[in-house]
Amino acid sequence: MKKLLPLAFASLGVAAASGAAAQSKPADPVLPQVTISGGRQDDMVERRNSTAGKQVYGREELDRNGDNNVGDVLKRLPGVTLGGRPGRGGEVRMRGLGSGYTQVLVNGERPPAGFSMESLSPDQVERIEVMRGPVAEHSARAIAGTINIVLRDGYQVRDVQVKASDRLEHGRHSPEVSVTIPGKQGALNYTVSASFNVSRQQDRSQTRNLDTEDNGDLAKEQFLQSESAGTNKGLHLVPRLSYKFENGDTLNFQTILMHQQGRSNATTMLEQTVPLVAAGEPRGPEYNLAQQGSENDVTFLRGFGNWVHRLQGASKLDVKFGFGLGKRDSDSLRYQYNKTGALLDRFTDTDSIRDKSVNTGGKYTSPLGTGHMLAAGWDLEASQRDQLRVSLDKNGKPQFADSGENLAADTRRIALFAQDEWDITPQWSASIGARWEGIRTTSDRSAGSIANTSKVFSPLLHAVWKIPGAEKDQVRASLTRSYKSPTVQDLIAAPAQSRQNSATSPDRTGNPNLKPELATGLDLAYEHYLGRNGIVSISGFVRKIDDLIRRDLELRQTELGLRWVSAPFNVGKARTSGIELEAKFSLAELMDDAPQIDFRSNYSRFWSKVDGIPGPDNRLDQQARQTANLGMDYRLKDIPLTLGASYNWTPLVRTQVSDKQRVETSRKRVLDMYALWRFDSRTQLRLSANNLLADDATGYNLVYANGLASQAASLNPTYTQWSVRLETKF
Template structure:
């Protein structure tokens, strides 16, 4: 009965207001109604209207002080998607890395991997976690935040996507789904099942899926190496073909218990097991070059096996004065094993070399955090909290040639890495007036990474202090219009692999396929951001918005390419480094509405559309394509849904567009991806990179100085 108290109070207030309205202002006596002798007085019945229930997604977005886009069950149910990736790629400004339909890392504002923070219930998932393991049926809503907020990590230069799982929802029926996808004639079936249940205060939902994935890829890479006078020292065309079959089992139950005092305990474990077997072949044709090619034909077989277990939960404790304490906890463990065998042959079919590579990686992690919130009055909420996280990684990599010789110095050594992270935050969200609301937040994060290997102990320590300011102005006299502004500090921390990674050798070493290593001296990228947006709300669930943003980035991390003398001879090496300053900006347009709310007698059609345009510039690299890595210039989505009146059926479709990417990654390298115009593009993946170097004598001087190809002129594209 307690949840009916607010509505009862509203009813009493409505009755009281009606009674006051019927009182004669000039007298303490109630007002009388004029009657005639033969007609009785009309009885006045007050009318009281009570509205209640949860806010809609659009209401939450509209009332939020910090800019937040909410996509709830209506959006999740609209297209019958089997995984979250298909849902996310239709959101404004969101793209999915990798080949279309293959899944990949989630990106916002066109920025590459690592710039977008993806959370599940406010928690950062562990390495190797796949969003495909979460069924859309388990999700309550998806929150898209353009600017960081203090309660979540500020490792979100592009923004944050928070997937909030269902809590109070209890599905009544068992559910079985069977789906299949088709790519180039290859089927990838999937079977998923959901079994809900409830017993008193305890409720659960058992979710699992089994899938098989078959893929085939073809691609061409041209390696062109020229000197400063334009003469060609090497021209190679590499044609690759690969096929593979992967199998996966995902289990994701959800358990919830509600105590008598109103406290709630939630726990959600994830178990993921994936295996993949693949084979590939490579043909190399060299039309120019004084040095013999590494091979003419190569074949490789690989096997990968990974298992991840992750559990996270929270305990929500309600306190006096509508205050509450939300304590989070989580842990995880994972193992990844891979092995491959590669054979390389000359033009006569003679075996030149055989390479075996094995990699064993083990991960463990534990984390906790909490948030205390207390209302300070109507429209005023204060919050403070903490985050603690510890992780441990062990990795052993062995690389041998046909004679059993190790291919790098640390081959076979056990590499360990430990990461510790601590964060403290406080935030104040306040509707200062009915027209103006503001959000002030402060967050401090410290990260320490330590690694032990044969070369010695490597340590990296960094900390970031992030002040955050958001504001919303609801335009007086126009309840449907409002302006938003945000001024924030955010960052992107180096990942463990970039800090302490063991060397990875490329079997066809070139500028496009270099060896890779880590850099223990990396610093986090720091970004100052400004966001502006105008929002106009239409009807019950429509909106038209236009916004823009700027991110000014210092300590930009980018992989640098250099040619070095090694025990295996001259080899190209890619190493991450802080190269300086960059800036990115963009405009974001969104329109979402029901057509019959704008045009009378129009059909019942829902329209969803968005368009984003991005710019970026990296200082010290010549243009015109000196953009941030992997950033698309544009992205757009268009969706239409039509509700049939005669039958309970909705039909619709959506279209996603992202053009190809051209990036000048250094003064001598240009990267192209995402399509093309020639036959190579139609054959599949296309990578084309030209490397231009000065005269060999000058080149050797540069290598001794550690500059690689920095400062050289870019090649013809």
């Protein structure tokens, strides 16, 4: 097999070269024709020509499965996984790393606080760029990598597009309608994308809490059964304007507005079985029945703009500017009852958050010769968060010391970068750059003012070698420095109280003394391109991390008594490495008279180790050991029907979080299928089924401290989602 692969690759390269030679025409020896196109490169061409490793997924990939949100698109991409159970989204992870290791950008900028992939429709996205290593142009807060979501580009849309769909899950309908309207008035081009959706969900969960003393005696056993149901309404508006001046300058401005309203109700039944204490009196549960109603109202507005000014020669100045506004209000009312139905307590929680930010930046590019480009620029950002949290019991008593106090946090960020890209020879290309970034966070609370400052210098080197004699083969290498800064919540978070405080369900708070995690990384990759959109690649990476941030548990004396509290700390060093395989091709491009079948597959294997924590599972933040995706699309020749399926697999993840805590999450298997019927070139109907296997999601949390083993085992059912979507153009 090892001998056949190089022979097959060489044969394919010879065949492709022969075909290209047969179709080419001799160039005019006197006046060679030069074609200038304002369009963007093909996705695979852009990936191949990029010096830094970058995967590009355009409208073809975004439209393939008829996904309802960008998160569903990302879960099928190589090396990308989603935390959480199927159908409920979750944190985006590259190389299995969560908790902020993956940088997510929208139009090259950090999205507003609280932004989630589930709130953005693929209809409003032009392409997704996945970068495995940091580049000087973007922030180096990307230890695992960067995902840049580029919103819909007005130049690419020519027709009015309307899509109407309905999704059915567990007997609950979730309709959605979206429209994209392009236009042009003289030198002004514009596009307006809008969508409205109603999402209805129902969830159930079961949890068993068990505390065991060193002598084997049972200290506590609890069974919780919870059921919740909610409705969320969302409105998204994404207008884009582009104006071209007579001197060739271009002004672009785009906003993304999201408004969501949600209502939910939850019921929890608690049964507790415990032995008698020494005094002979049984210890009862905190409650037997809890009922809670919640409401939330969220609005985000993010503006992106840039002015492109052409200078003498081929030099260019691109000045960026933007702003962000966010408003989040949530209220909940919780009642707790005993076995006889008597009211034990009532909790009222109100949380009001206001975010605002402003940013500017720019990039100057100038050619230094043929195939040689110098770029330099800056980024400035200022953001502010004001938060008011009130938590009262039925007697009006505050549940924590800062209840009702304003929490104000300010963040200032400044960055300078420079980058030199050079096609040294027809075979060698290199990019060398550096980025310096400083972040300062300050806050004021009743407990006093705190401040945290971090400064990081990141040298970056990327290189590509096109193998002589094999025009479709190339090797990539990158040596970079990246980092992960503490979040505002990790630095200055007001205490978040747990209603059932225990070692497996602790209160959470921040730590103002956190330092950023620093990572030195090496990436290597071999790529072989097949046909128009095919590729076979193998890549590997290593990251060495200093000042790793982990949350630790401890018993603290608080205003509510002795309670378990989780807080973040810098715990030491860590190392992670991995191998990623990808194969993507169209069968018709490789074989004569083959059916129109497109194959997509990828597999990743990861290793990690955290120093100072006992093994064997002392891994990084719930990093999976493996993950794989397999997909296929079949376009029938005789009828206008396309069938497709994709399968995502992640095995059980077991992590030794600290010397006293171990966490497990169950394997994840997600099977999605679709059928697409094209009535004509402008109208099509799509039927989809997501999460067909509907595996239960289970979790296990074990904490051993102070002579007590506390265990929490949970089970959460998942559901298949059926959907139908009608798409048309005018």
